[in-house]
Amino acid sequence: MELLLLIVFLLLLILLFKYLQTKRQIRNLSKQIAELVNGKSEKMLDISLIDKDLEQLAGILNQYIDNQRQLIASTLRHENYLKESIANISHDLRTPLTVILGHLQLLRKETLTDRQAQRIETIFHKAERMKELVQTFYDLSILDAEQITPRREDFNLSNLLINLISENAPALEAKNLSPEIDLPSHSIYLNSDYSMVERILQNLLTNAIRYSSGDIKMSLKQARENRAIFTIENPINSKTEINPARLFERFYTGDASRHNGGTGVGLAVVKLLTDKLGGNVSAEIKSNVLTVTLEIQ
CATH class of the missing domain: 3.30.565.10 (Histidine kinase-like ATPase, C-terminal domain)
Structure with missing residues (x-):
């Protein structure tokens, strides 16, 4: 009888130890996840765990974190490419617009009918507005560029x-x-x-x-x-x-x-x-x- 009680006591101690170890590892995982969420750490979760189920859960979470990082990196690359493309296109458009405005300015000095002068004036102001918009696109792309x-x-x-x-x-x-x-x-x-x-x-x-x-x-x-x-x-x-x-x-x-x-x-x-x-x-x-x-x- 005493031997049986001793065995039960030892089993309870083992279960209590395992329970405390599991609780400690859960708290540790929660801390690691919180640090990842708050940007305080970039390390993957520690999966050297005693409990195999927790170890499997940490492995799945690591796969999810890795997939999210790859997705974010891909999105950032796409955004940077888009911003750079906008900047390059805006810069390239400025030269032909400047030439157009120069020729329109010369046409304004020619002897024109009232109707022709009105049309030239309308085109000139629209071209000026287009040039301003192109410059604004370029400036915004520069302001949004992180590096x-x-x-x-x-x-x-x-x-x-x-x-x-x-x-x-x-x-x-x-x-x-x-x-x-x-x-x-x-x-x-x-x-x-x-x-x-x-x-x-x-x-x-x-x-x-x-x-x-x-x-x-x-x-x-x-x-x-x-x-x-x-x-x-x-x-x-x-x-x-x-x-x-x-x-x-x-x-x-x-x-x-x-x-x-x-x-x-x-x-x-x-x-x-x-x-x-x-x-x-x-x-x-x-x-x-x-x-x-x-x-x-």
Whole structure:
């Protein structure tokens, strides 16, 4: 009888030990899952368990986690490819649109009938609007891109600026703006990402044209080694309320009604790309003149 009681007691001890071990392993699994869910860990679940059923459950959960990771990675790759495609297409569309606008601007100066002039004017404004939308698509794709890596190369920054001013001649003429350009006698070269610098300068110029109430002033000069300073000034309407400290925030626009067609993403892209290139950009307003200073490298 005593032997039977001893055996029962030992069995109860073994069952209690196994129960406590199982409870401990369940708590451990719960902790691992919680850390995965909260992003505190990326490790797969530990499946070196005493209980075979728990071990099988952990294995199934690991397969599910692995499948989800592959699905997320595939989705991210697709999104990045889509964003890159939008950026590339938008960039490629800008050149033919600029050419179209240039020829339309020349046609506006020809001797036309009232009906012809009206049609040309309609096409011109629609093309301008299309160019703005293309630029907005590009800017949004840049803002949404998680990783942007500069691809540095040597190029002539002076020529790039002159080309951009020429491309924007129709927009300048449409608002009767005459840009005043101060360039050094020698060309300035940079070792930087050409596309990024082009987008930065284009957005600064677009912003100045859109909100300027008078002629625009631009200057370019050499700073420290492989650095250049670009300044653009434009007078603004005294009724326009612009906070220079917020000018580079996403979707910020001093025109609450967005009457000028601004979306508030252009200068946010300027800030983002400038930071990526290790440069600085700032803005100030004095006597109703907005001055943006860009130090780029």
